Amino acid sequence: MEKRNIQQKTTGKKKRRKKLHPLFGPLHPWRECPIGQHWVRPHLRVGTKGVKGFCRNNSSGRDQIYVPEIKKITENEFGNLKGPPCSYDLGFSDGNEYDLLIRGWAKYWNEIFQPTDPLDPDLVKALVATESGFRSNIKKRAGKRAGWARGLLQVTDWTQEILQDEEGELGDHLVNVDQQDMFEPSANLAAGIRWLFRKRETASTKLKRQATWEEAIADYKSYLSDMKKGKIPRSMKDLRTFYERLKEKCKESVE
Amino acid sequence: MQRIRRIIIGILCLVPILILGDVHSSLLLTEADYEIESQQEEPALSSSLASKEEWESYNEWHCYPIAAVELTCIEIDYGSRRRTPTIVATSNTEHYEYDLDPTFNWDCEFTLKEWRGLLNNSSQVCFFGAYLQSLGEKESLWVLSQIKSENGYWKEYESEAYRYARRKHEDFESEGQEGSEM
Numbered sequence: 002m003e004k005r006n007i008q009q010k011t012t013g014k015k016k017r018r019k020k021l022h023p024l025f026g027p028l029h030p031w032r033e034c035p036i037g038q039h040w041v042r043p044h045l046r047v048g049t050k051g052v053k054g055f056c057r058n059n060s061s062g063r064d065q066i067y068v069p070e071i072k073k074i075t076e077n078e079f080g081n082l083k084g085p086p087c088s089y090d091l092g093f094s095d096g097n098e099y100d101l102l103i104r105g106w107a108k109y110w111n112e113i114f115q116p117t118d119p120l121d122p123d124l125v126k127a128l129v130a131t132e133s134g135f136r137s138n139i140k141k142r143a144g145k146r147a148g149w150a151r152g153l154l155q156v157t158d159w160t161q162e163i164l165q166d167e168e169g170e171l172g173d174h175l176v177n178v179d180q181q182d183m184f185e186p187s188a189n190l191a192a193g194i195r196w197l198f199r200k201r202e203t204a205s206t207k208l209k210r211q212a213t214w215e216e217a218i219a220d221y222k223s224y225l226s227d228m229k230k231g232k233i234p235r236s237m238k239d240l241r242t243f244y245e246r247l248k249e250k251c252k253e254s255v256e
Numbered sequence: 257m258q259r260i261r262r263i264i265i266g267i268l269c270l271v272p273i274l275i276l277g278d279v280h281s282s283l284l285l286t287e288a289d290y291e292i293e294s295q296q297e298e299p300a301l302s303s304s305l306a307s308k309e310e311w312e313s314y315n316e317w318h319c320y321p322i323a324a325v326e327l328t329c330i331e332i333d334y335g336s337r338r339r340t341p342t343i344v345a346t347s348n349t350e351h352y353e354y355d356l357d358p359t360f361n362w363d364c365e366f367t368l369k370e371w372r373g374l375l376n377n378s379s380q381v382c383f384f385g386a387y388l389q390s391l392g393e394k395e396s397l398w399v400l401s402q403i404k405s406e407n408g409y410w411k412e413y414e415s416e417a418y419r420y421a422r423r424k425h426e427d428f429e430s431e432g433q434e435g436s437e438m
Contacts, residue, residue: 034304035302044358047331053389
């Protein structure tokens with residue numbers, strides 16, 4: 002055993018980052034922290050002093066995004082984005098309310114995963130229409146295993162657990178959200194779209210080929226086996242209708 | 257004679273230091289503990305990549321006699337106000353405050369219970385944390401990762417308190433609007 006003089010003048014021990022190792026850079030330009038760390042936003046210790054924001058190692062060492070950073074990205078990065086989804090309300094009172102968030106999170110996850118055919122934000126908007134009708138606080142029973150489905154993309158309790166499971170099927174790019182967060186539109190879309198990318202992987206495995214985004218949505222809705230048998234459930238028909246309407250409407254406005 | 261007097265005076269000076277904790281030596285830490293400290297390849301805390309002021313901080317072991325340590329709850333505002341566990345250690349009239357990562361919604365009482373169990377009947381305790389900032393003259397804030405006492409370790413991500421903090425939301429029953437299947 003070794004003795005240790007423990008009371009050091011440690012405040013000088015902060016070391017400056019010498020250079021950014023390729024693996025120590027950001028995962029995405031919008032992210033606050035190097036890969037493997039999460040953002041802890043500035044906060045208040047009531048009665049003492051404000052605490053500055055900082056990056057901290059993740060328990061998993063992998064990419065994990067938490068709600069404070071989801072909010073920060075939403076506030077700082079989404080405002081100036083342009084492009085789809087089409088600004089057409091599809092007949093819903095809040096139909097255009099979440100376009101900015103859909104655009105932002107579709108872009109973010111497309112840039113993380115870089116699929117050869119990126120996820121179309123119009124398809125996400127059509128999915129929101131079928132899942133929740135753009136009602137961010139909706140909650141439905143999703144079954145014994147799935148628990149409750151919540152918010153815009155009806156993210157289930159079961160999905161939400163998988164999204165943050167460090168030992169689970171996602172492997173990387175975890176989204177640390179809780180059930181309450183799922184009523185917050187930006188967190189719900191960040192989590193739901195991440196899950197849609199996972200569903201494309203699972204659909205591809207089931208189909209033994211690269212699944213289309215529509216097939217990924219069918220798996221998201223647990224309708225992939227019906228679709229394989231040639232059955233088109235109503236929710237999938239609605240999805241197609243909404244998607245076509247968005248495409249037509251924005252084509253018209255361009256013309 | 258003069259030499260013996262000096263030795264006696266030296267011993268007399270050392271006794272209050274040892275009792276009050278001005279200088280703490282710890283037999284608690286093992287080679288493996290020091291290795292964890294010295295072999296950190298990445299900082300435990302760092303500035304945001306966008307920050308103009310770049311800084312990094314590594315975990316360090318600090319050990320204290322148990323009498324110099326207070327386990328308590330403080331209120332923080334991390335989006336919403338909540339009580340969170342913290343540890344205040346005093347040495348040489350300086351206060352070292354060890355907070356947990358506020359990302360996780362720690363249950364203060366649950367965590368303190370776990371910590372008290374670890375510290376029970378231990379004469380010393382060591383904290384493995386990284387410096388974050390000053391809280392004022394002779395007060396500094398650290399972010400805690402591990403605790404070691406004579407009873408063993410408490411490790412943040414392996415603790416029951418961490419699992420409890422995550423589990424707390426599993427039973428969450430929202431006031432959300434229930435709807436029928438569309």
